[in-house]
Amino acid sequence: MTDQQPTQEEKKSLKVEVLEKVSTLATAGFGLVAALAWNDAIQSVFKEWFPAPGNSIAAKLIYALFITSLVVVITIQLGRAVNLAKNKLGKNGSDKQS
Template sequence: MKKEGEEIKKELQHRMTGYIVGALGLVAGLAWNDAIKALIEYLFPLAKNTLLAKFIYAILMTFIIGIVASYLIRFFDKKEENK
């Protein structure tokens, strides 16, 4: 019974850590979102809400997210192979 309590406690700590890291990742993502928007507005001084500016932003974000996702998939696949 005591062992089950310890396992539940460890699982709860593991999940809470995951939630906290996820929340911090969201904050970092929002900060990068603003930074990239500001960079695009600086490099392409268009009106803030023009269709072209939104498409440039969407394409740039898709490219960046694709690269990051590809890197993470490779990283975690290698980690699984090493187990």
């Protein structure tokens, strides 16, 4: 272990890295809250449309299939939108600048 003090540049770099991590964690937390809200809303819609006695396994399977299909479609559309935006901006992702 060395007794060297970090330089000003290293201190700034560490601060930026901490801020980036906190931002990422906060964004993930907000995403989880939004996902839970949507989960509750969609479950309520399913319970309204498919009133099943005793929370049947069939209703849960239909719900899981619906959510999975919805997530796949949304993910594909988001990926296409990102690629379209990258192409319009002239960036293909392989020429990242630091």
